[in-house]
Amino acid sequence: MIDSELTIVIPAYNEAPNLQPVISEVLQSASSNNWKVILVNDGSRDDTPQVLAPFLKHPKFEVLEHSLNKGYGAALKTGLSQAQTQYVLSFDADGQHNVADIPRLLEAAKSQNADLVIGSRKTESSSFRGIGKAMIKAFARSLMPLPIEDLNSGLKLYKTGLVKLYLPLCPNGMSFSDILTLLFINQRNKVIELPIQIRSRQDGKSTISVLTAFETLMSILNISMMFNPLRIFLPLSLLSLLAGLAWGLPIIFAGRGVSVGSLLMLITAAIFFSIGLIAAQVAAVRQQLLDMQRFGRNFPNDC
Numbered sequence: 544m545i546d547s548e549l550t551i552v553i554p555a556y557n558e559a560p561n562l563q564p565v566i567s568e569v570l571q572s573a574s575s576n577n578w579k580v581i582l583v584n585d586g587s588r589d590d591t592p593q594v595l596a597p598f599l600k601h602p603k604f605e606v607l608e609h610s611l612n613k614g615y616g617a618a619l620k621t622g623l624s625q626a627q628t629q630y631v632l633s634f635d636a637d638g639q640h641n642v643a644d645i646p647r648l649l650e651a652a653k654s655q656n657a658d659l660v661i662g663s664r665k666t667e668s669s670s671f672r673g674i675g676k677a678m679i680k681a682f683a684r685s686l687m688p689l690p691i692e693d694l695n696s697g698l699k700l701y702k703t704g705l706v707k708l709y710l711p712l713c714p715n716g717m718s719f720s721d722i723l724t725l726l727f728i729n730q731r732n733k734v735i736e737l738p739i740q741i742r743s744r745q746d747g748k749s750t751i752s753v754l755t756a757f758e759t760l761m762s763i764l765n766i767s768m769m770f771n772p773l774r775i776f777l778p779l780s781l782l783s784l785l786a787g788l789a790w791g792l793p794i795i796f797a798g799r800g801v802s803v804g805s806l807l808m809l810i811t812a813a814i815f816f817s818i819g820l821i822a823a824q825v826a827a828v829r830q831q832l833l834d835m836q837r838f839g840r841n842f843p844n845d846c
Contacts, residue, residue: 616719776819
């Protein structure tokens with residue numbers, strides 16, 4: 544670990560109009576608190592290199608480059624993986640976050656020994672996006688416990704060792720923030736929220752779309768499959784079983800034999816149940832491997 548306790552990671556893609564004030568504000572705070580700042584230029588095609596040029600000699604500032612645009616998640620992976628401090632924080636480049644919130648998140652992490660501190664937004668930039676996020680949150684809650692309100696906030700502070708452990712399981716796209724949060728929750732890490740106020744975007748437009756929402760839903764489903772597949776397969780098995788019985792029993796009681804459709808539904812129920820059991824065994828092995836990476840091969844007595 545370097546002689547600092549926090550690294551701030553800023554992913555940037557075509558955010559040149561917003562970068563100068565964001566970097567100036569972040570670097571001022573970083574210099575005062577001995578923090579490090581890593582900006583990941585994710586293949587920007589605008590004037591981002593020219594905007595960054597005056598800051599390159601700053602001792603607390605480092606720029607990492609992607610030759611091509613790889614995605615919001617990929618940019619964060621690159622920056623988070625390079626952090627060598629105890630804590631690492633993600634900070635969006637669109638100018639909506641307030642630098643004054645960073646010390647609050649850091650103090651909360653230290654005082655409450657939290658593994659993840661989320662800057663929870665109380666306002667939403669558009670009703671359309673608010674509806675989409677509510678749907679994503681409801682879908683996530685149907686598959687796993689979700690004790691937080693703001694799943695995809697871009698302002699999050701992590702314990703560096705834990706976030707590096709989970710990075711290989713996260714997607715490269717916009718759903719990265721959601722999935723990483725769900726991983727922390729699913730692995731029973733301590734996750735807390737602090738309220739923050741966001742500012743309006745000064746320039747440019749968000750890249751979040753309906754496709755982003757669909758990708759997020761699929762990523763949430765994938766994470767549930769990875770760690771708790773029975774949450775998916777048991778309901779499917781039960782529904783198939785009930786449908787088969789509801790279809791077949793009246794026909795049997797009427798003395799008309801056994802319905803082929805009913806048998807098909809019962810067989811489907813057995814297949815779903817069997818696949819769920821196999822998937823649960825694979826999930827248990829994956830969980831054991833994660834625990835071995837986190838704790839070492841000699842598990843603590845309480846594991």
